[in-house]
Amino acid sequence: MDLVDGNYELREIQKLQGHTDRVWSIAWNPASGTGDIPPVFASCSGDKTVRIWEQSPSSRFWDCKAVLEETHTRTVRSCAWSPSGKLLATASFDATTAVWENIGGDFECVSTLEGHENEVKSVSWNASGSLLATCSRDKAVWIWEVMPGNEFECVSVLQGHKQDVKMVKWHPTMDILFSCSYDNTIKVWAEDGEGDWCCVQTLSEPNSGHTSTVWALSFNAEGDKMVTCSDDLTLKIWETDIGRMVSGDVRTPWTHVCTLSGYHDRTIFSVDWSREGIIASGAADDAIRFFVESKDGLVNGPTYKLLLKSEKAHDMDINSVQWGPGENRLLASASDDGTIKIWELATIS
Amino acid sequence: MSEKFSPTLRIGDLSDFIAPSQACVVSLKGLKSNTKKPDKSEVSIAKKQQTEPVKISLKDCLACSGCITSAETVMLEKQSLGEFLSNIDRGKVVIVSLSPQSRGSLAVHFGISPLQVFRKLTSFFKSLGVKAVFDTSCSRDLTLIETCNEFVMRYKQNQSKDDEKSKSALPMLSSACPGWICYAEKQLGSYVLPYISSVKSPQQTIGATIKHHICQKMGLRPDEIYHVTVMPCYDKKLEAARDDFVSEVESKEESNESGIRITEVDSVLTSGEVLDLIKLKAVDFTALEDHPLDKMLTNINEEGHLYGVTGSSGGYAETVFRNAAKTLFGIEIRGPLAFKTIRNADFREVTLEVAGQVVLKFALCYGFQNLQNIVRKVKMQKCDYHFVEVMACPSGCLNGGGQIKPMPGQNPKDLLQSLETVYMENVLVADPFENPLVKSLYDEWLEEPGSQKAKRFLHTAYHPVVKSVTAQLHNW
Numbered sequence: 001m002d003l004v005d006g007n008y009e010l011r012e013i014q015k016l017q018g019h020t021d022r023v024w025s026i027a028w029n030p031a032s033g034t035g036d037i038p039p040v041f042a043s044c045s046g047d048k049t050v051r052i053w054e055q056s057p058s059s060r061f062w063d064c065k066a067v068l069e070e071t072h073t074r075t076v077r078s079c080a081w082s083p084s085g086k087l088l089a090t091a092s093f094d095a096t097t098a099v100w101e102n103i104g105g106d107f108e109c110v111s112t113l114e115g116h117e118n119e120v121k122s123v124s125w126n127a128s129g130s131l132l133a134t135c136s137r138d139k140a141v142w143i144w145e146v147m148p149g150n151e152f153e154c155v156s157v158l159q160g161h162k163q164d165v166k167m168v169k170w171h172p173t174m175d176i177l178f179s180c181s182y183d184n185t186i187k188v189w190a191e192d193g194e195g196d197w198c199c200v201q202t203l204s205e206p207n208s209g210h211t212s213t214v215w216a217l218s219f220n221a222e223g224d225k226m227v228t229c230s231d232d233l234t235l236k237i238w239e240t241d242i243g244r245m246v247s248g249d250v251r252t253p254w255t256h257v258c259t260l261s262g263y264h265d266r267t268i269f270s271v272d273w274s275r276e277g278i279i280a281s282g283a284a285d286d287a288i289r290f291f292v293e294s295k296d297g298l299v300n301g302p303t304y305k306l307l308l309k310s311e312k313a314h315d316m317d318i319n320s321v322q323w324g325p326g327e328n329r330l331l332a333s334a335s336d337d338g339t340i341k342i343w344e345l346a347t348i349s
Numbered sequence: 350m351s352e353k354f355s356p357t358l359r360i361g362d363l364s365d366f367i368a369p370s371q372a373c374v375v376s377l378k379g380l381k382s383n384t385k386k387p388d389k390s391e392v393s394i395a396k397k398q399q400t401e402p403v404k405i406s407l408k409d410c411l412a413c414s415g416c417i418t419s420a421e422t423v424m425l426e427k428q429s430l431g432e433f434l435s436n437i438d439r440g441k442v443v444i445v446s447l448s449p450q451s452r453g454s455l456a457v458h459f460g461i462s463p464l465q466v467f468r469k470l471t472s473f474f475k476s477l478g479v480k481a482v483f484d485t486s487c488s489r490d491l492t493l494i495e496t497c498n499e500f501v502m503r504y505k506q507n508q509s510k511d512d513e514k515s516k517s518a519l520p521m522l523s524s525a526c527p528g529w530i531c532y533a534e535k536q537l538g539s540y541v542l543p544y545i546s547s548v549k550s551p552q553q554t555i556g557a558t559i560k561h562h563i564c565q566k567m568g569l570r571p572d573e574i575y576h577v578t579v580m581p582c583y584d585k586k587l588e589a590a591r592d593d594f595v596s597e598v599e600s601k602e603e604s605n606e607s608g609i610r611i612t613e614v615d616s617v618l619t620s621g622e623v624l625d626l627i628k629l630k631a632v633d634f635t636a637l638e639d640h641p642l643d644k645m646l647t648n649i650n651e652e653g654h655l656y657g658v659t660g661s662s663g664g665y666a667e668t669v670f671r672n673a674a675k676t677l678f679g680i681e682i683r684g685p686l687a688f689k690t691i692r693n694a695d696f697r698e699v700t701l702e703v704a705g706q707v708v709l710k711f712a713l714c715y716g717f718q719n720l721q722n723i724v725r726k727v728k729m730q731k732c733d734y735h736f737v738e739v740m741a742c743p744s745g746c747l748n749g750g751g752q753i754k755p756m757p758g759q760n761p762k763d764l765l766q767s768l769e770t771v772y773m774e775n776v777l778v779a780d781p782f783e784n785p786l787v788k789s790l791y792d793e794w795l796e797e798p799g800s801q802k803a804k805r806f807l808h809t810a811y812h813p814v815v816k817s818v819t820a821q822l823h824n825w
Contacts, residue, residue: 114728115721117536153692154721195693267389284389317389 003277003292003307007348010288010310013330016053016340018064021046023334025078025320031085033326040065041322041332042088043340044076050090050100052107053340062342071098071109078122078167083129087150091120097134099150110150115142115157124177126170131155133177135165141179141189143197156197160187167216172223176200176250180214186228186238190250200251203228203238208256210236218273226254227279229268235260235281235291237304260304263289266317272331274323278307278345282318282333287311290345314339430626433577433616437478441575442567445474446483446555446646449657450581451620453772454752457764458624459635464655464775468639470623473632475640481567483646485578486657488555490648490781491790492525493658495548495807496665497672498798500736504677517543520727520734523665525550527588528741529720530811538813541727547808551663552578552585553594555646556613557806561596562794563645571598571611578617581749582742589614593809619751646786648779656779661772662745666699666711666738668781673709673735674701688713695719695743698734711736716743747772 026043033039038057044050050068055061074093081088088100088107097113097120116136123134132144132152141158163182170177177189177197186209188201203209212231219226224242229235237257245252266284273279279291290307316336324330329345437443447470452463459466471482503518524530524546533541549557555578560571578585588594589612597608618626627634642649648656658664667686674680680701688697691712696719701709712734714723720739726732742748747768755764781787795803 114725152725154718154725155692157718157721269389 002295004294004305006307008290008308009346009348010290010308010313010331011344011346013342013344014062016043016062016064016342017338018051018067019043019045019047019049019338019340021075022316022336022338023319023340024075026322026332026334026340027079027081027088028322028325028332029081029085030083030325031081033324033330039324039326039330040085041324042079042081042090043332043334044079044090045338046075048072048074048076048092050076050079050088065105066107068100068107068109071112072096074119077120080123080125082125083127087125087129089123089125089132091123091134093119095120095136097123097132099132099152101150111152113142113144113152115154116140121165122167122169124168124170126175126177127173128175131170131175133168133170133179135168135179137164139163139165139181141165141168141177141187143177143189158189158197158199160199160202161185166214169217169219172219172221174223174245174250176245178217178226180217180228182213184210184212184214184230184232186210186214186217188254201253203254203256208236208259210234213267215267215269216271218271218279220273220277221275225257225273227271227273229271229281231267233261233264233266233268235263235268235271235279235304237302257301258303260291263291263306263309269318270320270322272322274329276329278323278329279304280321280323280331282313282321284317286314286316286318286335288313288318288321288331288333288343308345310343313343314341430618430622430629433618433626434477436575436615442569442573443479443575443577444481444483444559445470445479446485446488446552446559446576446578446614448485448551448578448580449772449776450661450746450749450752451579451623453661453747453768454581454620455624456771456774457767458753461635462774463771465639467642467655469634469637471642472637472640473627473630473634477630481643481645483555483559483643484648484655485551485555486648486655487646487784487786488558489551489657489663490784490787491558491795491807492548492551492554493663493665493668493781494787494798495803496523496546497669497676499546499548500669500673501676502799504673504735516730519736520544520723520732521546521736522723522727523663523736523738523740524548524809525663525665526740526742526746527582527584529739531584531587532720532741534811535814537724541724542811542813544727545811547810549594549807549809550585550588552580552588552617553613553809554807556589556594558646558790560611560613561806562790566645572609575615576613578614579620579623580617580751581620581746582751583619583749584741585619585751586617589617620749621751621753624753648784648786650777654777655775656777656784658781659773659778661747661769662713662715662738662740666713666736669736670699670701670709670711672782678703678708692719692722695745696722709736710734711738713738713745715740715745717741 023043023045026041029040038055040054042050042052051064052066053062054065072092072094076090076092079090090098095116095118098109099111100107101110117138119137120134125132130146135141139161143156144152145155147153161181161183165179165181168179180186186203187199189197190200192198205211210230210232214228214230217226217228226238227235236259238254239257240254241252264283268281268283270282281289288310291304292307294303294305314335314337318333318335320334322332331343333341452466455466456463474482500521503521506515507518522544559576564571564574594613596611598611658668660667671682674682686699688699690697695715698712700707714737723737744765748765755761
């Protein structure tokens with residue numbers, strides 16, 4: 001059955017408390033939730049800590065397995081697991097990015113990356129785990145190469161954004177980096193073949209881009225489509241010729257497909273595209289929404305349809321929504337209300 | 350970068366490689382409007398204010414911890430062409446010291462040789478009333494000799510003792526790049542400063558030489574001289590404005606308590622600003638007479654050939670390497686050094702092995718990102734280089750922010766290639782220790798490398814900039 005034809009409801013599985021300030025971001029461990037490894041995710045907060053949560057295989061309840069504290073001295077704004085799930089990178093307003101290693105269940109800070117002048121806003125690992133990107137209010141995007149022995153070397157410092165950079169994210173298969181900013185643009189960064197990283201495209205208002213801060217972006221499973229969300233109350237879908245890109249043309253352009261407007265009336269802070277194709281968004285109106293591509297009206301290109309809206313999912317702004325790694329449509333959401341909620345998007349017949 | 354500054358504060362299409370990246374904190378003192386839109390409480394929001402033209406001096410900029418370097422984005426009142434011209438009019442004895450990188454930039458621009466540029470610029474400046482035009486390759490030889498001497502001392506100290514001070518003797522990091530010094534003082538702070546060479550840059554060395562020694566030979570008081578340098582770099586203006594490079598000379602005649610403040614370099618013009626001056630005076634530059642050069646502080650030999658070291662950023666690593674090999678290990682290296690590219694062309698290293706042991710390991714490290722990796726290793730005490738030639742600009746000084754911009758349609762990489770080629774055109778490679786001008790400066794004035802006098806006039810110190818409360822607030 002087509003996703004768009006189903007009937008769904010969003011079931012709250014559990015509300016997780018522990019953070020003592022707003023929860024900014026969550027990251028599922030990509031190496032968990034498959035086979036007999038229970039799903040695990042990390043959350044980070046204005047309380048300067050990172051918490052690691054795991055689902056008990058027997059009770060199915062989620063427990064906090066570890067609190068990573070006393071390293072960051074200010075808000076931890078975002079976190080990201082390496083593809084192998086062995087390392088966790090955390091970006092903080094204290095201008096540093098910490099890298100933690102899971103050593104027999106204990107998380108040890110194995111490296112601290114300094115260089116940004118002020119608040120680090122986001123961190124992302126590339127598909128192979130060999131590169132790490134960070135961005136900051138200092139308008140710069142940094143790329144680090146992972147060296148043996150948990151050592152990191154700066155590969156590039158990219159200046160181009162005119163304001164605070166909100167998020168960095170690597171393409172799911174290619175070493176192409178995306179960043180979005182308070183300057184309303186999305187920038188695409190790639191290596192020019194001579195070892196220099198440069199901006200290969202800027203998606204801004206003149207090419208159907210956003211008209212206010214771009215807060216987040218996410219890719220579909222194939223990596224040929226991207227969704228971005230903004231303070232301009234819209235979601236935008238972009239696409240590229242993935243075949244041409246994979247064959248080596250890193251300058252393959254991204255083009256605007258459509259704009260999803262009229263659904264949100266407050267800032268959209270987070271968006272995440274599931275592997276099976278459902279887009280989840282979290283916004284300042286405390287609601288979570290789900291969208292899927294609709295095959296109707298293919299004449300004018302693809303359209304996206306609101307699948308479900310969950311009002312009052314949290315008591316305050318929703319800062320992050322992230323799909324779990326398993327098959328059962330688990331979603332975690334993080335909010336200014338200091339809680340994290342685990343949801344299941346269930347089909348009702 | 351500069352977009353945030355009001356048009357009065359912007360001075361054109363300039364780009365520095367260590368760019369100021371947050372609003373100048375002067376804005377919080379109510380001087381400048383801030384047009385930020387409201388945002389989720391991730392950043393502080395400044396209220397809109399009335400816009401007034403603001404003048405920020407270079408001294409304000411140096412003392413402030415708000416951003417790293419902004420020589421390019423502040424109003425460069427003291428350092429402008431207007432100031433230069435008015436000092437000539439006021440009857441000051443104006444001396445110009447020309448850098449070899451600026452010479453190269455003008456040579457490529459006009460399609461003539463660096464020597465012709467030097468001669469024609471001498472003609473041009475003298476027509477404006479300038480007294481003498483000197484060459485900073487000459488003072489660079491002084492800088493290099495002092496650097497060699499400091500390195501050998503530090504190397505021996507590092508080998509002999511095992512206390513904290515001896516450990517911080519190496520790696521020795523070069524000190525000629527003001528962008529790097531500014532970054533180290535403002536952003537990195539006290540852990541890195543002890544590693545930086547105490548030797549002044551060629552700009553400040555020639556300033557000290559002119560104001561403390563040559564003026565006497567010219568029969569002038571230091572305060573009668575207005576000394577201008579021509580540099581490839583905007584941050585040289587910040588360097589010239591440092592308090593460390595101002596000294597007080599006691600007045601002999603009166604019981605003037607404060608004395609006379611002597612600034613080594615009164616003003617800095619960039620290569621691009623000199624081109625602007627040439628255009629302003631509507632001079633056909635290539636048609637100017639080839640004026641004889643002022644030999645007092647200029648690397649030109651009897652046959653009329655320019656001479657100096659190789660290395661378009663000053664040749665620090667190469668000169669110190671050769672000298673250390675000879676002084677410490679008795680090895681005379683002939684031919685070019687075998688620099689090995691590490692991560693990219695801006696990060697190269699060279700080593701010397703004695704009996705299978707690496708005894709010298711030097712690096713060239715240009716550009717902000719390569720610099721990060723050196724700094725990171727120094728902080729973790731994992732840096733195994735003995736000496737690093739650090740320059741903030743990618744490709745080094747020939748690519749400085751003050752150089753003449755590429756022509757419309759000209760590829761910046763091609764321009765850089767031409768500059769590299771032209772830089773040593775008809776310049777004889779010469780050992781700084783054999784420079785007769787420098788020899789006589791030691792004989793007449795400085796005594797010997799590393800002497801008390803040399804320390805007093807040719808060395809300096811670095812100070813971490815304490816983060817101001819205003820900057821902290823802004824950083825909320």
